[in-house]
Amino acid sequence: MEYKTQMEAAKKGIVTKELAAVAKKEGFTEAELLPLVASGRVIIPANVRHKSLDPNGVGEGLRTKINVNLGISGDCADYCAEMQKVQLAVQFGAEAIMDLSNYGKTREFREKLIEYSPAMVGTVPVYDAVGYLEKDLMDMTAQDFLKVVRAHAEEGVDFMTIHAGINRRAVEGFERSKRKMNIVSRGGSLLFAWMKMTGNENPFYEYYDEVMDILREYDVTISLGDALRPGCLDDATDAGQIGELIELGNLTQRAWEKDVQVMVEGPGHMAMDEIAANMKMEKRLCHGAPFYVLGPLVTDIAPGYDHITSAIGGAIAAANGADFLCYVTPAEHLRLPDLSDVREGIVASKIAAHAADIAKGVRGARKPDNEMAEARQRFDWDAQFRLAIDGEKAKAYYESVPASDKHSCSMCGKMCAVRTTNRILNGESVEILQNETKK
Template structure:
């Protein structure tokens, strides 16, 4: 099969491009041209029916939810429930990152119950199975890596985080800088570094990058260049090892694109707030505008238990400065395997962060916020609640503490500033500042469609 890039080279607008253009309210030609330039990707794969999602320049910032078993908790039904929760809460993509139990069974079960594009990290399965087979993951046969990649693609995986950017040069940077304050935090990245040190060999995913691209091209899946040496502490942000891998990944993104493989770049992990804009600028400049899939980022290390909020602050800034896909963080981050409630809270916090970033990134798309504000001003509570990002949560809070005057709320009661303000200035409202309930309700509903 041809990839979206190869179709774009022939000036063909594919059904997938048409679909993305319809979701985003833009011209199909613009989607095609950005796919051609490598500034927009559409995770597809070839083995399952799934929802189509565009990730890249000019589009709504997307949200990824990650699930998966561990060596301590390997419950297939739990992962199925988490996948369903992520989809129902409006995640755009899903990563299945299991390392415990029957890994093929978990992945296939999750793919079966969701229509979201599903991504994986093939290194997890390869090293987990090598550890079981040889009692030493460093004895992994490098050929098995490629077998796992193809097996997962055959199951219907739409995008893959593959750690191609780790090489002998980047490992040497870790040594020469005296390692790190926060160590290595990428599971796949750390196991690959360990394998390279044990075998004294180069990373086969880097050495045989053309083979990686050929496999993903066969299924028109997106290659997400994994961030295996990302910073796990803000004091390690943009150290030489992280930057070395970032340079390599950006270069590989361009090479993969030239081969006709859809590519995006991952980063950056833990980054102080003042460095986020610069990090995204570097990725865009060095990769030729490849979509940027950000992990977090977390701008503080001390928020465990509330790291979904820590990450939401970083995510809002990332979206504002040009990130394209944001991986959620749950309240369980750094503490435990996420549960179903953690997934819900992680998706909600990250969707809100992405919305905040998009409000700044696309000022022309602020009408939904204006309609919320006018409904609140007018005490039009039904309309106001329907226009919110999380109407169920807001309605439950209001219902639990209803006021005597239903036009107000129990925060202010008789001292409602909104109600008094309208009695003073209702006659002065310009036509632009007047609420049109029927139109507002319809447009609010339309606004929510792309979010799902």
């Protein structure tokens, strides 16, 4: 039987090589995974032209995945530096990389990224439209925006953020809401500006069926962008955000009718006590489609430390149903992140994702933690560094102030609780001020 997309194949009972690979990674049987993909509750973003892809699944019952944003900007057009970030993301096992380039040779960079990256690659076509077509925003036509979608699909992009939910009704609601931060989504703001300047409907909403036809042809997953996501705590869970989410639920079903895989994007800033309800609301309104969240950042007053505010919110979000976390770096709100920022952002996001997987009982999630506990109990430092999310940093810390012997670290020395208990249980003495002897 022929098929165009992973979803269509699953509906027909066909086990693709990508589905088989995901089932093996996640500890699922193929029979268990097929209905999840067929119903849209799990996606496997895998453009037919992305030949270097190591496929991953996102959604119900699977490990929480993370995404790393990077790309060329007008103020920092260093292609080599961005490729170093790509390599770092791959080294740390990030499952997705989003190229948010909006300046210069975006196509050349994206082609190199897709050729190299085993991680799924995402883009936001509206970011690239001005540079790709060499037209200013006011001069764009609806078909121009669709041309960029097709170009990215042909190049091998696995998923695209498309802000189709910010239609005229949503704009009217936003304008009535009098938000503190207005629109903080870059793609959403560009479409809002285009709509207001031209008087036209959002082209991605008006021509949504045409967009689906393009995505279906290459099996590109649509990531339904949240143009009206909150950019500060005070704007969270307001009418604009919820109204757009309802529209995204309708667009999800329309995509599924075309066998196009879908994930839905969620809030950026939100108080901790609102997160769980928002996760459940998305799953209800968007029919169980995977949820992709930026953060949420749980406070607005920690610039320079927003990888931490994001990790707190991300852990709560994923534990309550979010499936995919977009990393946030310490440079968020301040500048383009450098390599060190990217590393900190990746590690913080992986911690949040793993902690959430333990909380929601994902298959095998506790295994490395149990192995770490055993390695610590027997002072197997090499095993500890191997199991650590960032083993290189852990080893550097351990070696920077060496302990007097390998059965402790320099924090506790001979007063190490694990060392003391091990010696007593082994029938040995514990003498802090002199050399100890075995009994």
